[in-house]
Amino acid sequence: MTWYIDQGPNSDVIISSRVRLARNLDNYPFPHRMTGSQTRDAATEITTAFYHDDEGRKSNYLFMDLDTLSNEDKQALAEKRLISTDLAGKGADRRVIISRNEAVSIMINEEDHIRIQSMQPGLNLEAAHQAAAAEALILESRLPMAYSEKYGFLTACPTNTGTGMRASVMAHLPGLSLCSRIKNVVEGLNKMGFAVRGNYGEHSKAQGHLFQISNQLTLGLTEEDLINDLKRMLMQLIEQERNVRRELYEQQPALLEDKIMRAYGILSNARMMTNEEAVTLLSSLRLGLALGLLPQLTASDVNRILSAIGPASIQKAGGRPMTPEERDRARAAVIREIINKTETGGIKE
């Protein structure tokens, strides 16, 4: 099972769920104030506590020292959301531990010493939280934690203090976007205390009608309450998005079908494609799947394409430095391969 390819509960609207827990060591300054040797020592301490000479963990969790990775490798991990772009761009002694199924990753020396994130396909914040909390518990029992009875888990930024938890989902909202209601929805969500961002986190644009929605508060509520509040809101959002899609399709079937089938036509035939164009067209394709217009494809095919077409992922698959033009050719080829093989009943993993 791979969280970024598989489908889960409500995955016609919610593509994936993620829960991140921030933890810090009590015996070091926070990462932005550590010296080089402190950064290295903290990383070693965390890694040792994580593996604890445990054979199961050693074979189930891959350890990566970011210093040993090329920029493409780091960016490819960021494109898969296994590390943050922030961690990829930071200095020496940043590390990451990734579970073999890629559902859990532990970033070391990001803004906080430890950032545990756990992902699930579809809307399944509870399962994501459970997995992250299990990892946190292990580290908490083996390391001196920065924690106070009053403020809970102490983090570098006061916006994470308390639970240190950010629960978020990647939502695909083409219906609300196409009928121009998205601006009001986003404003409404902000007013209700939820953060809405573009699909690659802070400061990024919402390409392909993909939005990252998360809790803003981390203190004064339990993890369960934070997740339940977010989930309750999301269930309403999902209903709204489904209704709008249905209305749009009932009102203008030809227009919507044309948009979707054109996207399909371009994706299955184009010889060059930028990442931005692909992400936009894949959004139409995903909408078409939800409306039952493309029986030959599944949402997992769209997810598989999305996970493979980022600039760094394309370059990495090519195994050599590529010009943007070469990447666009390679990207178009990857997309055709996945779409057309599925069409002939080919690869199913």
Place this chain on the structure above:
Amino acid sequence: MKCEKCTIREANIHLTRNRNGVVTEHHLCETCAQEQGVGFNLSKYFDGLGGVKALAGGSIFDTAGGIPAFGTVMEKNTTCPRCGQTFADFRRSGLFGCSVCYDAFADRLDPLMRRVQGSTQHIGHKAHQDAPWQEQNILKKQLTDLRQTLRQAVEAEEYETAARLRDEIRALEARVDAADSDAEKGGANI
């Protein structure tokens, strides 16, 4: 952070709204804030929802555009005894230097937390709890991991590894069982 309205300029006006205990934040640049009448007519921006306090600044504390901000009355610059970060550093970066900073800046934290988080008291999962049940959970997690590895080893036809893993799993299962029955006994005594 970019302005939530124009999404182009940096947001240096930060608004907090507390409604029935639910705190929300808005981040605007000066231009958009002025267009929205922040500081003069907040209700315009919030569609008359009311209850809005304007707090402005280059960071969450500073003053800008003549709007008084939180922190302006407190000029004293405390230094964290452990990491050496000053309160001014914190105002600039928005980041604490270490866990001791929370104590060092304690007298200024509650208003900040109330504004950013709407609360000053953690009620979620606690660290440092007495550990027997934690140890149990850890053993069980290790067991799950080992079983998964065993499945992989069998699939890969690595039978030597699989045999070794099976022994490890048996040993661990015995420990979990022992700890479980200990916990039950302990529970009966209370």
